[in-house]
Amino acid sequence: MSTTKGPLTGLAALVVLPTYNERQNLEPMVNRILEHVPAADVLIVDDNSPDGTGELADALASRDDHVHVLHRPGKEGLGRAYQAGFRVALDQPGVRTIVQMDCDFSHDPADIPRLVSLIDSGADLAIGSRYVQGGSTPGWGLQRRMVSRGGSLFARSVLGLPYRDLTGGFKAWRRETLEQIDVSRLQANGYGFQIETTWRAHRVGAGIVETPITFRDRFAGKSKMSRAIMREALLLVLRLRFAPPSTRTGYPVAVRSDVAAWGAHSATPSITSDPSTSGVRYSHPVAGAPHSEHGRLLMSPEAGPPDPGP
Ligand SMILES: Nc1nc2c(ncn2[C@@H]2O[C@H](COP(=O)(O)OP(=O)(O)OP(=O)(O)O)[C@@H](O)[C@H]2O)c(=O)[nH]1
Ligand SMILES: [Mg+2]
Numbered sequence: 001m002s003t004t005k006g007p008l009t010g011l012a013a014l015v016v017l018p019t020y021n022e023r024q025n026l027e028p029m030v031n032r033i034l035e036h037v038p039a040a041d042v043l044i045v046d047d048n049s050p051d052g053t054g055e056l057a058d059a060l061a062s063r064d065d066h067v068h069v070l071h072r073p074g075k076e077g078l079g080r081a082y083q084a085g086f087r088v089a090l091d092q093p094g095v096r097t098i099v100q101m102d103c104d105f106s107h108d109p110a111d112i113p114r115l116v117s118l119i120d121s122g123a124d125l126a127i128g129s130r131y132v133q134g135g136s137t138p139g140w141g142l143q144r145r146m147v148s149r150g151g152s153l154f155a156r157s158v159l160g161l162p163y164r165d166l167t168g169g170f171k172a173w174r175r176e177t178l179e180q181i182d183v184s185r186l187q188a189n190g191y192g193f194q195i196e197t198t199w200r201a202h203r204v205g206a207g208i209v210e211t212p213i214t215f216r217d218r219f220a221g222k223s224k225m226s227r228a229i230m231r232e233a234l235l236l237v238l239r240l241r242f243a244p245p246s247t248r249t250g251y252p253v254a255v256r257s258d259v260a261a262w263g264a265h266s267a268t269p270s271i272t273s274d275p276s277t278s279g280v281r282y283s284h285p286v287a288g289a290p291h292s293e294h295g296r297l298l299m300s301p302e303a304g305p306p307d308p309g310p
Contacts, residue, residue, distance in 0.1 A: 013097045014092070016100050018103065022053050023052055026060070027060060032110075036112050043085050043088060044061075044068070046071055048074050077190060079189035085100075086098060097172055097174060099171070100171050102169055105218060111213050112172075114211055127165060128212075130212075130213060131165045135213055136215070151230070174206075187236065190230075
């Protein structure tokens with residue numbers, strides 16, 4: 001594994017972009033990202049794509065100081081690619097916010113500034129959500145809708161989480177949140193990776209916000225989704241529920257004081273208008289308390305109430 005460049009430019013946001021056979025999407029994607037967040041850095045994490053995505057990534061990096069490449073020897077799955085990318089991000093002290101997204105235009109780079117601004121305004125994890133009001137998945141057939149919604153609903157019910165979109169992969173992380181969830185300990189790889197990271201963030205008491213996104217079908221190239229990935233996600237949810245990787249009281253908690261303050265509210269959910277964010281914010285008791293109850297739900301006027309779900 002090697003990055004083609006030295007330290008990142010030291011700016012605050014880093015977009016981690018895993019790629020496997022995304023040659024057609026990569027250049028337009030990187031261009032669009034830098035159009036929307038010109039101050040950000042982009043880290044392409046390529047698993048030795050046979051279609052030459054890695055070489056194209058090197059060419060892009062040689063043209064622009066904001067573009068970096070992490071080459072990995074072979075395809076190991078999305079989760080491992082993110083783990084490696086997150087490690088590089090956390091090795092750079094200047095990086096405050098880490099954005100993760102697909103490189104197939106399902107995630108719109110125009111949404112990045114909103115995700116980053118949610119972190120700037122106090123969230124610890126901002127989730128681009130298809131399933132809060134305002135979010136959508138245009139063009140999806142019934143089967144795809146049911147698999148995706150059903151997956152989130154299953155994970156939500158089994159793990160007792162309040163979030164609507166647990167399988168989506170468009171997220172912005174406060175650096176400290178990623179540090180707290182200890183990325184080296186993540187187990188899952190496919191959809192399960194998205195569920196596991198949100199679950200771990202929840203368990204360390206992170207302030208988590210969902211903001212609506214429109215998720216479109218990939219622009220070009222082939223999906224890497226498979227039955228095995230779905231099966232892995234299902235088993236992971238059960239494993240996290242019945243044999244969590246640490247005690248029921250969670251991971252070592254070192255939450256920021258303002259997050260702790262969010263959690264200090266009553267366990268009775270209430271809805272409050274919060275103009276400082278454009279998402280649905282959840283908070284809950286922290287510092288090792290069981291997280292079956294949730295303190296309060298803050299919601300901005302733009303986001304509307306959470307979608308009642310399937
Ligand atoms: N580095 C790396 N990237 C991967 C791997 N598998 C998938 N990706 C990338 O992860 C992103 C999401 O993969 P997709 O194949 O689009 O999977 P998906 O978005 O869950 O499925 P679709 O909605 O059907 O496209 C894309 O940018 C892929 O190129 C992998 O093993 N290694
Ligand atoms: Mg995709």
